[in-house]
Amino acid sequence: MTQEHSQQPLIATYVKIWGLLFVLAAASYSVGYFEVQAPLRQILLIALMLLQAGLIVSVLMHLVWERLALVYAILVPPLLLITLISIGALDGLYTVTTRNTFFGPPAPVAPEAERR
Amino acid sequence: MTQPAPVSSAASVPAPTGLNSLIADISSDQRAFKNVPWAKVMMWIFLLGDVFVFGSFLIGYMNVRISTQVPWPHTAEVFALTVAGKKIPMLLVAIMTFVLTSSCGTMSLAVGYGYQNDRRRTLLWILITALLGASFVGMQAIEWTSLIHEGVRPWGNPMGAAQFGASFFLITGFHGTHVTIGVIFLLITAVKVARGDLENRRPGFMTGRKGGYEIVEILSLYWHFVDLVWVFIFAVFYLW
Numbered sequence: 024m025t026q027e028h029s030q031q032p033l034i035a036t037y038v039k040i041w042g043l044l045f046v047l048a049a050a051s052y053s054v055g056y057f058e059v060q061a062p063l064r065q066i067l068l069i070a071l072m073l074l075q076a077g078l079i080v081s082v083l084m085h086l087v088w089e090r091l092a093l094v095y096a097i098l099v100p101p102l103l104l105i106t107l108i109s110i111g112a113l114d115g116l117y118t119v120t121t122r123n124t125f126f127g128p129p130a131p132v133a134p135e136a137e138r139r
Numbered sequence: 140m141t142q143p144a145p146v147s148s149a150a151s152v153p154a155p156t157g158l159n160s161l162i163a164d165i166s167s168d169q170r171a172f173k174n175v176p177w178a179k180v181m182m183w184i185f186l187l188g189d190v191f192v193f194g195s196f197l198i199g200y201m202n203v204r205i206s207t208q209v210p211w212p213h214t215a216e217v218f219a220l221t222v223a224g225k226k227i228p229m230l231l232v233a234i235m236t237f238v239l240t241s242s243c244g245t246m247s248l249a250v251g252y253g254y255q256n257d258r259r260r261t262l263l264w265i266l267i268t269a270l271l272g273a274s275f276v277g278m279q280a281i282e283w284t285s286l287i288h289e290g291v292r293p294w295g296n297p298m299g300a301a302q303f304g305a306s307f308f309l310i311t312g313f314h315g316t317h318v319t320i321g322v323i324f325l326l327i328t329a330v331k332v333a334r335g336d337l338e339n340r341r342p343g344f345m346t347g348r349k350g351g352y353e354i355v356e357i358l359s360l361y362w363h364f365v366d367l368v369w370v371f372i373f374a375v376f377y378l379w
Contacts (some may be wrong), residue, residue, distance in 0.1 A: 025368035041244035042218045044373030048240050048370075052233045055215060057379040065379070066348040072374040075368055083247055083363045085356070091157070092164035092171045097183055122208050129208040 040082045045074045158372050168184050181358045186364045189317075193368050196310050198374060203302040216378055218282070218290075234379050236369065239318075242271035243366045244352050246359045253337070253352035261355060262332045268362065269325040279315045283308075302347035309370055328358050349374075 051071045054064060081087045084095055123129065157165045165171050172180050214368035220230035257374055286307070293308050295301040331337060331350065340349040 034248060035246055037244065037247035041240075041247065044243065045237070045238050048236050048373075051374060051378060052229065052236065055229055058215070068374045068378055072370055075370045076378065079243070079363050079367045079370070081192040083243060084360055084367075090164060090173060090175065091161040093175055093180070093183065095161055096172070099188060100187055101190050101194070104191070104198070107194065107198050109202070112205060115202040118202075118206035122206070126208065129210075 036082065040078055044075060044078060047071050047078075051075075151313065176353050176357070179353065179357050179360070181186045182360050189368075190193055190363065193310075193313070193371070196313065197371060200302075200306040200310060200376065201217050204300070207300040207302055209300040211300050212296065215297060216379075217286070217291075218377065229377060231282055232373065233276060236283075236373055238271050238275050238278070239369050242268045242275070243363055245271065246362045250356045250359045253332075253355040256338065257354070258332060258335060258338065261352075262329055265325055265329045265332060265355070271327065272325065272362075276315055276318050276322065279311060279318075282338040283311075297311065306376070310376060314365070314368055314372060316367070321362050323367055324358055324361070328355060344351050 043135065054067050054071070059067060086097065153158070164173055165174075199286050202310045215228035216226075218232050219226045221227075222230065245268045246265050248267060249261050250296040252264060290297045291304045292305070293305045296304045331343075332355070335345075336340075337354065339349055340351055342352050343354075344349060
């Protein structure tokens with residue numbers, strides 16, 4: 024245990040990463056605030072999201088200081104979600120295609136807004 | 140002839156590094172995760188399960204958003220807040236994000252001071268974290284209330300696709316529950332720190348094993364995970 028604690032990061036490291044997380048969160052918010060349009064919007068959001076996630080998992084959750092066996096046990100299983108995302112997207116596209124084909128074109132929004 | 144002194148084979152073989160250490164650890168006897176406190180492994184396995192729970196929710200949200208024919212509500216307008224006659228998009232959500240990110244930093248400070256055996260500072264930072272977490276849940280309650288008053292329901296809403304309400308209440312509700320549970324455990328840990336349980340290595344209430352300051356780190360894993368999930372929700376639900 025004592026050996027492990029000597030590998031603990033300094034508090035100054037936490038504070039630096041903390042500041043960086045604020046900057047990244049502010050960047051995410053400004054993507055929404057300045058109404059950046061697709062596809063740049065999605066690219067920026069995913070990049071900023073993954074950067075924040077990486078910083079939190081690696082430094083704040085100490086994964087860079089853990090043994091490789093634990094790191095792999097944690098990081099490899101979530102890769103399965105990529106399969107699930109692909110299946111979810113394929114199924115959603117199939118459903119909307121079927122709806123557009125058999126239910127007719129998408130209903131306009133404007134009349135609904137007037138009804139309010 | 141004298142008996143040779145027993146030699147520990149473990150000491151004479153250099154410890155493997157890199158990928159070899161991974162293979163050695165996994166294929167070794169009894170314990171795969173050497174020198175890792177058991178409770179930390181358990182917390183990580185729990186969080187791994189939670190990754191799949193939130194992953195499934197967000198993928199379900201993606202699926203209904205792709206497949207609906209009705210346009211998705213414009214989130215920048217739905218979550219806008221009027222301050223001094225000006226509509227600022229996502230103001231409350233932005234404040235919530237900053238509060239949760241702040242609580243992440245304060246939690247890390249608590250972990251750092253815990254390992255320095257600084258009982259008072261650890262207690263202080265845990266309590267600040269709990270306060271920030273509680274205010275996050277409070278702001279979420281405000282957000283839910285205003286949306287319910289605007290007529291958003293799990294089965295429909297006046298702004299667009301009916302699936303918006305179901306996704307919103309399920310995902311943010313489940314996340315808010317996690318934050319609430321986190322606040323409760325922060326307060327339990329704060330009591331333990333205040334009583335000096337961790338320095339005196341007093342056993343916890345559900346185990347005969349002796350506690351130490353690593354329980355603060357293990358709790359911080361949960362807390363950081365809650366912030367991690369929020370990062371994903373903020374990007375794919377609120378800002379997409």
